[in-house]
Amino acid sequence: MARTSTHRCWHGGYAWSAALAVIVCLVAPHSLSAQSSSESESEASNAEQEETSSTDGQDEGPTPEMALLPTHSIGDDISDLVPERIGEMLRKRAGSDDRLKLLSSFRNMRQEESQEGSVSQTIAKAREQYKSGIGLLNAGKFEKSSEKLKSAVELIKGNVADLREFDVLVDALAKLSRAYFEAGYDFDARKRITEYAHLRPNAELNPDDFPEGLRKIYKREARKVDQAGTSTIAVETDAEQATVWLDGEEKGTAPLKISDATYGYHYLVVKDPRGRSWAKRIQVPGRDRTRTFQPTLEGEGTDTADDSRASSASEDGGQQASEDDDSMPAFYTELRQRIEDGSFSADDVRPYFKEFADETGATYVAWVSMFRNDGSYTAAPFVYRASDGRIVRIERTDFNVQLSDLRVGVSTMSTNLVETTLEMPDKRAVQSVTLVEPEQDEKPEAVASSSAETSSESESVSSAPSDDTSTEPTSPPASPPEPAPKRQNRRVWTYVGIGGAVLAVGGLVAGGFALFGGDQSPSRPPGFTANVSW
């Protein structure tokens, strides 16, 4: 084919368009980066931070806080005593493993809450905030943690007369100072660790939990407390048999003098048997000085002897005690029923696990289902992770019917439980669980299908190709005739050219806006630099 001038021009156009596209792709980003280099840096660092925070809870593992549901049996051919005993031993064994923190049973948690009797709703809310703050702190979300912990501290301080466990406030102050410190709120961190030092001047701050800078501030304040010496706090009140607490420690009945009050801010609470109370945050000056308080107790108290909410601390059968009474919340009962059924889908049970985890503050929930397996008992543990709802099966453990291998078996099961929890491997993740009983002579088979296994099964059950050899290959449908090579070439270059032109225009318009439509002033430094030499 003869080359016409148009043809030559078009070939040239193809080349120019492609070259333009390349140049624009190289140049336009630079013009944008001149305006927004700092933005992209901060975005990158934000992305880094987000990435870091999103992987924090999963890869590097703060100590898992695990709730262990009661071990149960599937079917009627195992005595209740067996899972009960195995469950108790598992709780004890797993509870002693430093790699995770085992929470009390749900029943006990609820009993502890109810034992507090006159604990106000405010304190209960403060506890929630406190637990939530700790969780966020362990997950590395320091800013949010500080908000929760600060809320908890403020709620508690406003209701310190109702607080049964003063250590909650003290611990909240320490953790809040750490959250502030890690979030970069220096001044607030100092304030809180100073408060903590006044209340616990002899504490040892764990270097794993508290940065060196914070520990140094604590030591300095503790030294100040020590050097300032003690004061005498005198409490005089008209209320009869009023008990005096200082920082949660009972000191006696008023009128009294507390002669060893250390320097700093402390919490003085006075309560009488009728439930009236007075609480104040006091400043103790040290240097052998005396301060006198004459509180007037307030509030309508009730006779605690008649308090029907007074608890009994006794339990039946240890922590594996039955939790089937009607006082348990519905979600919990439903959860138990579904997993004890021996067959459930992960999607069905996740909402119940989530609510349970929210209620208890657990980051992991584990349970063990047991069934009879020919001449042995089989324990099939599972664990649920609250952060993403993943459910993972743990390696089964068999026990002989005489349970002579009970101790070894529980030890192995506990190890498997902890190690699998720390790892939460993909290959053990489950979407549905079916723990079936053997029918007649068939051996029992536990099948826990995972997405990987499902796909392999589906592959394995995919239909075989036809054996009908008589089938002749059909001729492929008619296709349009292949264009001549040169025309095809031309078409390709056409598309390249058009695409390049679009890229060129788009990139230049954007670059033009960035250069000429936006702020013409040179980029401003975000701050100044200090060079210190000594």
Place this chain on the structure above:
Amino acid sequence: MQLWRHAPIRIVLWSSIVCLAAGLGGLGCSSDPIPAPTFEFELFGWTPHDGNNPRFVRKLRDYPGVETVNIQMTRPRIDDSGRRGSVRSQSMQDVTADGARLPELSFGSDLRFGFDLRNADDEIVASGATPLFDSNVQSSNKQFRVMLSPVREFTPVGARFRPEDKSSSRDWTYQPVAFDGPVEADLGRIGHVATPLGDGRVLVTGGGQLAGSGPGHPSNTPKMSRVFRELQIFNPEDGYVTNISFENRQDNPDRLLTGHAYHDVVQVSEQRFIVTGGLNRQDGETEPTRAIEVVDLSRDPGNRVDVVNDEAGQPLALSKARFHHTATYLESTRQIVVVGGVGAGGDGDILSSVEVIDLESREVRTVAQLETARAEHATVTIQDSSEGSALWVIGGRSAESALSSTEVVQLQSGGAQINTGGSMSQARYDMAIERIPVRPSSVAVIGGFTSIEDEGGAPTRLSEFGVIPERTWPDGSALQLEHARGGAHAFKLTQSDHIVVIGGRGPGGERAFVPEAEWLLANFEESPPFEVQGNVGTMYQARYQTTATHLNNGMILLTGGYGRSPDGPQALETLSYYNPGDIVGQQ
């Protein structure tokens, strides 16, 4: 396909080429980013008394016992009505690192860099700070030299000097700073006044040298051999004292027209000061002056000293020559109220007149007579507003005795009314005075001399607290200092409410120095609202009749005064720091 023949395609392609050319051109013309300002901080130290002779150290790794250097950028609390101090940025470095770089620090105003040195037990061994500064995107690069000294101790003020026999710029040392001046002149002085400037520097005016061995009785007029007309400025950013009266301008130096010692200086604007009265030496005699002079540092060198002329073109002057008076600036009316003092008639000529220097109308008027003539009293502003102004005049001495009485000067348009205030429990003069931030507002009167007959003036340990709105002195609010002292200085620390008491003269003769500092620790829930902590630092060079100025780098600067020296007690030329360790975030 003949796409190129289509006009839209051609238009798009040529537009792209044009835009690309314009874009590339624009890129070429784009402005460079503004570089971030850089502030350089050079630290050096003065070592503590730890058995070895204290000294300056250039390298902080040589500072005894120091392990870490803590760097803080803060926005300190600046007054009782304003903000609380905050730490903006912090960095802790190993001392062996020899330096640190802190990039991208937030811009701001009234910032301060503080440094403290810590030992292995994380105890602060020494500290120091820059003056307040502002930083913004337009700031030029700055340099600071910061001296770190032991907390709650007195030290010499250090600056970097290059010895004259060294040629290399690196052959420099840190040396104590003294007043500046011609080599032949004796630089020690007494009776001078140090006034803080808003930018952290200090203006030192006048002063003189004593004739005879010492200042004599506290109530006697000092005999001066020389009275200076000099102006000197101390800059804590580099530690240097500059004599602006000898800045290569021998033909037209910035020098006061009259010598002034035991005078008063009031600041009327950021760079403008009014000097009133004081002692001058003329015709071989030491006598008070009526002179009123203006020092305006905003003007060009050579034109920074002037007078205020009245309508007739005559320089304003006090109606009566005086020294040991007080001068108080009332911003609402632009008036300076001059109260009492010692007149030209000798030690017994104690003045009762109240004069007003009116900068608006350019006149000086005598507006009232105190009920009791007094000198070496204290004056506290009760009210300064367009509706009216009032001053509380406290204590002082008459020709016969120390005074416990107080009077209120109520200024009205054109005149003033004098009312009687409550009396202190202790008559006193030449005492320290400081406002305390309680409600109702109050004032602490600390120490002072109680006698005219007693050889040493009988200084007292007693301090009292007066309620300003009521002009009373409630019972049970007094406390006793550790040391009796007259002529001391008191400063309320800005990051806490404690008061530091420095200097003064004790019981006995001229050599009754009181080198120990004391603290009044604030506890406003109690009465009295302070508790005394004695012996918080000892002057390394004991002195009294020194100036004491609270700088915005946190240090208290002492200049000159009558003190101990290797040649015996004399008017000193040296400057000294007291480091109260008033660190943001440490309270």
